[in-house]
Amino acid sequence: MQQLVFATNNAHKLAEVQAKAGNDIKLLSLDDINCQDDIAETGLTFNANASLKSHHIYQKYKLNCFGDDSGLEIDALNNEPGIYSARYAGTHGNHQANMDKVLDKLKGSSNRKARFRTVISLLWNGGEHFFEGIVTGTIRTERSGTAGFGYDPIFQPDGYNITFAEMSMDEKNSISHRGRAVDLMVAFLNTRIKAF
Numbered sequence: 001m002q003q004l005v006f007a008t009n010n011a012h013k014l015a016e017v018q019a020k021a022g023n024d025i026k027l028l029s030l031d032d033i034n035c036q037d038d039i040a041e042t043g044l045t046f047n048a049n050a051s052l053k054s055h056h057i058y059q060k061y062k063l064n065c066f067g068d069d070s071g072l073e074i075d076a077l078n079n080e081p082g083i084y085s086a087r088y089a090g091t092h093g094n095h096q097a098n099m100d101k102v103l104d105k106l107k108g109s110s111n112r113k114a115r116f117r118t119v120i121s122l123l124w125n126g127g128e129h130f131f132e133g134i135v136t137g138t139i140r141t142e143r144s145g146t147a148g149f150g151y152d153p154i155f156q157p158d159g160y161n162i163t164f165a166e167m168s169m170d171e172k173n174s175i176s177h178r179g180r181a182v183d184l185m186v187a188f189l190n191t192r193i194k195a196f
């Protein structure tokens with residue numbers, strides 16, 4: 001089994017990705033490799049932030065790894081919150097405040113189109129590979145559902161009448177931005193792993 005470090009300690013994200021990765025890949029978190037570093041997301045794009053994370057781990061630990069950056073892009077807000085999605089309201093990870101800010105800014109707006117975007121930077125045997133996943137949808141006027149995290153309670157993917165937060169992990173994984181990016185990465189890794 002190949003070990004691969006995911007540059008995160010977010011239990012939700014780890015569970016989502018491990019479910020996709022299957023039995024050939026064992027994901028390790030930053031805690032698993034005793035990394036307590038706060039890797040600053042100073043890039044101006046999802047690609048740059050994902051790359052910052054993977055390079056930090058690879059340079060320090062020399063382990064195959066990947067970092068991701070994800071965000072919500074809303075048409076009517078000029079693609080905000082974008083790379084600032086996790087700290088849109090000021091405090092990193094305050095999901096309720098972030099949703100409040102989005103809903104407040106969209107009050108009265110008829111254009112509620114949005115997309116979730118994930119970019120993964122994989123460093124595999126020293127080479128960097130990028131994978132991107134996008135899912136389009138709309139922003140609800142109020143929260144619905146208790147599963148998931150982040151903006152999931154207000155994001156309704158196209159083709160569905162429920163939010164991400166009302167879906168099971170398997171259902172969300174089958175269509176989510178992160179799920180789509182991870183599928184591409186896993187397909188790439190499977191060709192490399194089977195070559196050994």
